[in-house]
Amino acid sequence: MAEFMTETELRSPVVPCPGTAEERWGRADDAGPLEGHEAAALLECTRAVVDPELHAALESLPGAMRRIALYHFGRQHADGTPATGDAGKAIRPALVLAAAAALGGPAARTAAVRAAVAVELVHNVTLLHDDVMDRDTSRRHRPTAWTVFGVTDAILAGDALQALALRLLAEDPHPAAGPAAARLADCVVELCAGQYTDTNLERGAPEGVTLAEVLAMAEARTGALLGCACALGALYAGAGPGDVAALDGFGRQAGLAFQLIDDVIGIWGDPRHTGKPAGADLAARKKSLPVVAALSTGTEAAAELAELYGTPCVAGDTEGVALAALAVERAGGRDWAQAEAADRMARAVQELSRAVPDPEAAGGLLMLAEFVTRRGS
Amino acid sequence: MAEFMTETELRSPVVPCPGTAEERWGRADDAGPLEGHEAAALLECTRAVVDPELHAALESLPGAMRRIALYHFGRQHADGTPATGDAGKAIRPALVLAAAAALGGPAARTAAVRAAVAVELVHNVTLLHDDVMDRDTSRRHRPTAWTVFGVTDAILAGDALQALALRLLAEDPHPAAGPAAARLADCVVELCAGQYTDTNLERGAPEGVTLAEVLAMAEARTGALLGCACALGALYAGAGPGDVAALDGFGRQAGLAFQLIDDVIGIWGDPRHTGKPAGADLAARKKSLPVVAALSTGTEAAAELAELYGTPCVAGDTEGVALAALAVERAGGRDWAQAEAADRMARAVQELSRAVPDPEAAGGLLMLAEFVTRRGS
CATH class of the missing domain: 1.10.600.10 (Farnesyl Diphosphate Synthase)
Known part of the structure; x- marks a missing residue:
């Protein structure tokens, strides 16, 4: 696949996206x-x-x-x-x-x-x-x-x-x-x-x-x-109002997909990439989407998680954080968040196609939505 | 002087300023x-x-x-x-x-x-x-x-x-x-x-x-x-831009006049009207306009005031507050603030007359400026 922009184009402050790159702003490469x-x-x-x-x-x-x-x-x-x-x-x-x-x-x-x-x-x-x-x-x-x-x-x-x-x-x-x-x-x-x-x-x-x-x-x-x-x-x-609403819906659904993935990363993300300690959201007892999903299952793992969340996390208690992460996973919180993110992305794409049926024209927006939600995969 | 509005007019929520009152919105009574x-x-x-x-x-x-x-x-x-x-x-x-x-x-x-x-x-x-x-x-x-x-x-x-x-x-x-x-x-x-x-x-x-x-x-x-x-x-x-700027100048100068008077009240105002203890601004060591004016005189009273302001006010120290008020007054802070307020009001009126030379049309604005700055008199 050809480079999206040349180095020179990227560096130019005045006309940064000229020529072909300019034309391709709204287009994804349809070859792959x-x-x-x-x-x-x-x-x-x-x-x-x-x-x-x-x-x-x-x-x-x-x-x-x-x-x-x-x-x-x-x-x-x-x-x-x-x-x-x-x-x-x-x-x-x-x-x-x-x-x-x-x-x-x-x-x-x-x-x-x-x-x-x-x-x-x-x-x-x-x-x-x-x-x-x-x-x-x-x-x-x-x-x-x-x-x-x-x-x-x-x-x-x-x-x-x-x-x-x-x-x-x-x-x-x-x-x-x-x-x-x-x-x-x-x-x-x-x-x-x-x-x-x-x-x-x-x-x-x-x-x-x-x-x-x-x-x-x-x-x-x-x-x-x-x-x-x-x-x-x-x-x-x-x-017109219909297309504006569809674009709003696209952004909202993509945003929800992003948040779901972000919450997954907040529990299982690699500290080298996130810049935060592993399971930081669990240590902070954050009620992120996978956690609330897990808690609402009524399973044994949910009860364990609720008990862990009942008391504040002691600093450095990596074992407690790991147990909480396992409980969220066993209760299905991780799977739910990932499936829900995929579902939201599907809805986003559907909204977008209402306003921009041409996949080539929709390419830039799709590319950005994929980019923000891809981090978790 | 006739009442500005009848009781009924004041109470009506839908057309609150009809008839003569409406016409007089921009006019002061020129009889007094x-x-x-x-x-x-x-x-x-x-x-x-x-x-x-x-x-x-x-x-x-x-x-x-x-x-x-x-x-x-x-x-x-x-x-x-x-x-x-x-x-x-x-x-x-x-x-x-x-x-x-x-x-x-x-x-x-x-x-x-x-x-x-x-x-x-x-x-x-x-x-x-x-x-x-x-x-x-x-x-x-x-x-x-x-x-x-x-x-x-x-x-x-x-x-x-x-x-x-x-x-x-x-x-x-x-x-x-x-x-x-x-x-x-x-x-x-x-x-x-x-x-x-x-x-x-x-x-x-x-x-x-x-x-x-x-x-x-x-x-x-x-x-x-x-x-x-x-x-x-x-x-x-x-x-046009000239009149808009003149009106802005009017409001700014009237605002400064108001602030000067407000600062005077913050020191010498009657607690029954201000709702604050006497000299509240002095007790809080506030650098209000009369205080800074007094401090900048280089007088003996200014030195006294600076010394008082050098330490926080002990709660309930009414004597200390009274001494500070006296020092501001002796250094000329009160007189300066009142003269400056009058000067700012004069400038406000001058700005207004540039855009609205007809005193009758300018009446409403003048009335409001007088109202906000009158509290101190």
Whole structure:
């Protein structure tokens, strides 16, 4: 299979995806299965298109807000010197651009860059604020913003980034900008409600949580913004309400598939890849999807798991974590999560085919959905 | 002077400002000095127009976010039962509507209701989040949202309200809605930067703070949103950039005048009116405008004040607080603040007269500016 983009194309900051690569934005190679390096190239290409706009937006912030934001995005160290840290995989902006390309071709993709930046900003608002709320100390292999600048500054930077996201759309003369802003704002509300539910589910007893609740929460927390990203791309392509809804559904279902796989990795993932100790979610007694699925089976293994979850995990108790992992597996939590992820992906593909029946045009979106959900296989 | 509105007009929820009152929205009585009860009637009229839209917006939030927001706005008790608590004076929405009326008459005022709600929502985002950051436990004579629902929920409710504010404008088909949204988003960024500076100034030593810094901070924290409110009204009246800037300047200067008076009240205000103990700002060692003005005089009283501010105030030390108040007064901090407030009001009036030379049309705005700054006299 030919390389998706040449090295030169990937490096060029101004016209990063010209010629054939540009035309192939929305297309998968139909000669064989989708491959990870094609998706990686698509993501790199997205970064090349989105980063200058994103950077300009961040630079427009006043001093202190700019510094916190640039640190969070990995562009500066805590002392304000330049850095080349990890700014995330740009999945969401890639979905915006791929959806625009799938329904409206290269012109729509170019028009949607600002919306892609807005979605990426909103995603980072949730990261900044969630890290404060969850007291998470590490993000993208660096200390989280609140640990460096304090809680107040991290909250303010998040507030400023939300405003920046919606200002980008408010200043965009494109006819889709208004509906896109309304949709993105709605999505922020859904993300807040999802984080609220998550926090409250984690506070409560494991027995009080149903699988339907955690699935709804995962859809709000993860599916909503992926769906919104795809819907915004569709809006910029001039799509009608049906196609916009189908693209939203595609993103939501792919997001749920991603969350299911992510939760599987949170239990059985290789610490060398996850950067977290094995079974970190179990040690934290997290009510992740496989855990809640296992608990709801009424099996002997479920009872064992419930007992383990009844007391906090002692630091370093690898045996206890291994026992919990085994209990989830014996109760069928792992199998269920993997089957459910496959089912959600199937639904995602079905939604997509409603709006984009041409498999070639749908290729970019499929490639991204496969990429985010493949990590677990 | 005739009553601004009849009782019946004030109570009517649907057409709250009909007939003569409607026509007089933008007019002060030119027969004598502006009176507080006229402004109060204007504010009550604003609430009657704005509240149904505001309520509908809050009701559109999902369950948990709605409950926190309704509590914060005084519409529900903590247990979710209906309340008739204080939702604030509605100064900012009144400025939006009065500015629209001053430049575009009743039609512009009616068109600007959604923008007035958006501004009020943004104001309440800052209250919700500032209370978390400043650990303030009381707001409008009730426990703050974070003390009732927790820090996480108060942060999330604030995030959701910001989204709600910008969604209202994104969904507004009025041609001014886009520029208004961009301006409101810019204002949010300025408010964040102002709160950041405030927090950092409060953390540092009193000697390190200049009067220019606290004035700039007060403009960002208080003036920016009052200016934005007036600017949004002007935009909805179809005003050009010059008039919009003049209205923004009017609101900013009036906001600074308000802050100066508010700081005077924070030291010398009557506890029966402020709801706080006498000299609360001094006891908290707050670097308010009169304090920083006093400290920067290089007088003997300034040195005394600096020494008092060098150690935290012991709870109940009314003598120490009284000494600090006397030192600020002897150093000229009180006189300076009052003169500066008068100067800022003069500048506000000058800005306003650039855009609205007709004193009758400018009456509503002047009335509101007088109202917010009069409390101290």
